[in-house]
Amino acid sequence: MRDTWIRIGKKCIRFLLLLFCTSIAAFALMKCSPVDPLQANVGQTALGSMSAEQIEKLETYWGTNASPVQQYLAWITDFLKGDMGTSLLYRQPVSQVIAVRLANSLPLLLFAWALSGLLGVMLGAVAGMRRGKWCDRLIRGYSLLISDTPAFWVAMLLLIVFGVWLGWFPIGMSVPIGVAASEVSLAERISHFVLPALTLSLTGTANITLHTREKMIEVMDSDYMLFARAGGERGFRLFWRHGLRNILLPAITLQAASIGELIGGSVLVEQVFSYPGLGQAAVQAGLGSDMPLLMAVTLICAALAAAGNLTADILYGLVDPRIRKGGAQR
Amino acid sequence: MQSEKILELKELHISFTQYTRGLQRRTIENVCGLSFSTYAGEVTALVGASGSGKSLLAHAVMGLLPYNASMDGEIFYRGRLLEKEQIEQLRGSEILLVPQGASYLDPLMKSGAQILKGSRDPQKKAKLKEIFQRYHLKEDAAALYPFELSGGMSRRVLIAAATIEEPKLMIADEPTPGLEKKTAKMVMGHFRELAEMGSSVLVITHDLELAVETADRILVMHEGRVAEEAFPADFQAEETLRHPYTKALWRAMPSHWSVSARGANDEER
Numbered sequence: 001m002r003d004t005w006i007r008i009g010k011k012c013i014r015f016l017l018l019l020f021c022t023s024i025a026a027f028a029l030m031k032c033s034p035v036d037p038l039q040a041n042v043g044q045t046a047l048g049s050m051s052a053e054q055i056e057k058l059e060t061y062w063g064t065n066a067s068p069v070q071q072y073l074a075w076i077t078d079f080l081k082g083d084m085g086t087s088l089l090y091r092q093p094v095s096q097v098i099a100v101r102l103a104n105s106l107p108l109l110l111f112a113w114a115l116s117g118l119l120g121v122m123l124g125a126v127a128g129m130r131r132g133k134w135c136d137r138l139i140r141g142y143s144l145l146i147s148d149t150p151a152f153w154v155a156m157l158l159l160i161v162f163g164v165w166l167g168w169f170p171i172g173m174s175v176p177i178g179v180a181a182s183e184v185s186l187a188e189r190i191s192h193f194v195l196p197a198l199t200l201s202l203t204g205t206a207n208i209t210l211h212t213r214e215k216m217i218e219v220m221d222s223d224y225m226l227f228a229r230a231g232g233e234r235g236f237r238l239f240w241r242h243g244l245r246n247i248l249l250p251a252i253t254l255q256a257a258s259i260g261e262l263i264g265g266s267v268l269v270e271q272v273f274s275y276p277g278l279g280q281a282a283v284q285a286g287l288g289s290d291m292p293l294l295m296a297v298t299l300i301c302a303a304l305a306a307a308g309n310l311t312a313d314i315l316y317g318l319v320d321p322r323i324r325k326g327g328a329q330r
Numbered sequence: 331m332q333s334e335k336i337l338e339l340k341e342l343h344i345s346f347t348q349y350t351r352g353l354q355r356r357t358i359e360n361v362c363g364l365s366f367s368t369y370a371g372e373v374t375a376l377v378g379a380s381g382s383g384k385s386l387l388a389h390a391v392m393g394l395l396p397y398n399a400s401m402d403g404e405i406f407y408r409g410r411l412l413e414k415e416q417i418e419q420l421r422g423s424e425i426l427l428v429p430q431g432a433s434y435l436d437p438l439m440k441s442g443a444q445i446l447k448g449s450r451d452p453q454k455k456a457k458l459k460e461i462f463q464r465y466h467l468k469e470d471a472a473a474l475y476p477f478e479l480s481g482g483m484s485r486r487v488l489i490a491a492a493t494i495e496e497p498k499l500m501i502a503d504e505p506t507p508g509l510e511k512k513t514a515k516m517v518m519g520h521f522r523e524l525a526e527m528g529s530s531v532l533v534i535t536h537d538l539e540l541a542v543e544t545a546d547r548i549l550v551m552h553e554g555r556v557a558e559e560a561f562p563a564d565f566q567a568e569e570t571l572r573h574p575y576t577k578a579l580w581r582a583m584p585s586h587w588s589v590s591a592r593g594a595n596d597e598e599r
Contacts, residue, residue: 131397132397221396221397222433223429223430223431223433223434224433224434224435224436224437226389226394226429226434227427227429227434227435227488227491228436228444228447229392229394229421230392230394230421230422230426230427230429231421231422231426231427231447231491232421232422232423232447233422233447233448234418237448241436241439241447241448242436242439245436245438245439246436246437246438319438320438321438321475321477322437322475322477325475325478
């Protein structure tokens, strides 16, 4: 038990280091960006009409004329104190912007994550068990097609079919336009939620399906599967008793590691559906050179992705007795 | 008096298709024209070198050949042709396999659960206890995962899994390597008990000496077919054996080393 805590402690330290490195990398990349924060946020014309003194005043106010190292140090001391700064684009504290965005994005990410995981494991298992049969070919063909299709394109396709032609779902945003926030019903929120969530789920499914299928084939060819079948087990029982527990471990790892990809996908999908989530905020912050906002979004995404990996590590031990007991013995 | 014929193989061929270079396919025939029978109340030993297709034969009878293998010929079980549907019904209840080693146990499931195959029948659970005692397995071994079992223990677990049913036909695929002589004999003793209860036991092995000591009938497999069918008594002297391969095997037995010094190589072919 003590070993387990040490292991988890080490992972947490690594987690913090990772976030630190990510923040430096993101900051450095932003500094290399050709977008000038002043020009992007004040506007070309406004900037052109300002006197040099005014510009300098503004630069000092925003801190853009300080050296990059100073800027970074200033940012990180504030960040560690819990102050994420003020967004240049929204003129609001970053923490507020993030809270609103996250509230929109989290359900989307969670739903897509869970659905793609469930669907992927199921489809992959079926395909692997029925290797070479028509359902395997169908599932594999579908997965290959989807995994080669960019998320934004799937988003646009769904938008055209279900939003424009069929008109079943709204074409964008998270709430209807022109309605007060307090009057938006849950049903309306859900109808805005469906298409982006579906897109993310669909694109996320392919990867896990293909990997699970591969693993399932390996399991089906294994000695222990042969022995179980020789003992008269078959069909769903065989899957439930021996198949599932053996494919679950790689599936969990893969699915937890896919959070990063999912977030990446959500950036594109939110953009297509004008869904006011974290991903869209990232795009706006990047294009608008909104350093505080972008840093916060980057760190939150990195934290989510790393938390996924951390969860995988911990779950691993729960599912696999070789790790659970092996760790305890040593 | 001849007892009931349990398993009969007629002209069994098993071949593999492999892709060698790119799309070039190659077919390898491991078992070519194998025919033999096993009888109720008897322990039959199938002896052959490793890689001679013995395990493949066991899997073929169980209807569990791998994806890329194909089979030709006929398998009869108690006088009836054993088709795919029948073997699916029979395996696990009447026909059982004792596989080679620990890799045949599901690494993520406790050994007791694997033996019981998910059955909640209290009778079976009682029988499990009895079997564990018989094979000198501690009762708490049922709660262990395969990685916690020693090689000998996992082998006994595999045998226990097969004997918890009352098989008519038991195919044991190399059940003894890695076991001490004493334990190996004990394992063979359990097969003998099964045979005496009326089952037919087919033991696949490369240990001719053990086969001669414990089996009723010995089949020598060579180049994918049965080269010779003999009784333990035939192995008393080289002269009673007919096939040159069997004679070579005979001379290779440690107890015959004094006689075998010369000529082993010229007669092998």
